Amino acid sequence: MTRPNNEYMDAIIGHKFNVLDKGYLIVADYMGDEEKIARSARVSYGDGTTKKNNDAGLIKHLVRNHHETPIEQVCITFEMKLPMFVLGQVIRHRIMSPNVMSARYSVMPDEFYIPSLERIKAQSKTNMQGSGEDLDGFTKNAIHSSIKFSNKASKHDYDMLLEKDLTRELARGVLNQNQYTKMVCTFNMRSLMNFMQLRKADDAQWEIQQYANVLCDIVKVWMPNLWDAFEDYRLNSITLSGRQIEYFKSFLVGATDGYSRDLMEDFYNGINGNNMGWSKGEIRETIEKFERLVG
């Protein structure tokens, strides 16, 4: 047995992906690839899967059926330079191992996030946690200057406290949330999928989305079959509640006065010859879902 390694990941180790105005993400290390996921799945499934499934099909099967422990066998370690408020969001992901720059030990650098003019938006009226409409140019410029001033003022106070010989662990209290810091974290791929799904979503804060997008771009090349399955079964999928199904069903049936025999026949005839790349199991599942919706 040889150690699975990946040409793309070997090539990008140490490369700095710039994020936001002064941040970055650097891949420090990784362990495994799709072959490793498939190998560990075959340990749990036994010889039966070796011949039947190629790696791509097996990985698709694992994601589709939420058999995700083999995916945990792959890991990635990356370093990020990020504003404190983004760090606060990243650190909420408990299934990873983080290490954060110590502001008790180190003097914090003069590096603060300044959102671009385009990023400066009004508070959303519909999403309490989000950004909404654009602001007029004059207001944007004034806000931009205020943010820069606030960054400078907090740095000035910090330096002044250090000059008075205040301990760093207390002086850091006056630094504002735009202060850049650094962290290194190791995620297993299952947990990273959860991170990418939650943090690249439209309802996540734009700044953390930028870090998630870099990770998505890396995973897409590193493990294209896993990405494909993740995109299909997680990112692009929707979940319907039981009541939503009932509502759709009553609405559709009411609107069309029941489903015509032709429509049902067309569905059953078409499903086997479709070009979606579905396995027999997935075709069966699609029929079951269709019948649940219209039955």
Ligand SMILES: Cc1cc2nc3c(=O)[nH]c(=O)nc-3n(C[C@H](O)[C@H](O)[C@H](O)COP(=O)(O)OP(=O)(O)OC[C@H]3O[C@@H](n4cnc5c(N)ncnc54)[C@H](O)[C@@H]3O)c2cc1C
């Ligand atoms: C748009 C958005 C808004 C948010 N707003 C807030 C907010 O206002 N306040 C706030 O505090 N957080 C907020 N969060 C953070 C959110 O509640 C989660 O803590 C964060 O996204 C991490 O997700 P997670 O728990 O799935 O990931 P992880 O902590 O990495 O956990 C991964 C998975 O492991 C399992 N798991 C982990 N720990 C436990 C446990 N103790 N018990 C049982 N199962 C566990 C769960 O299945 C979980 O999905 C927000 C997140 C998003 C994306």
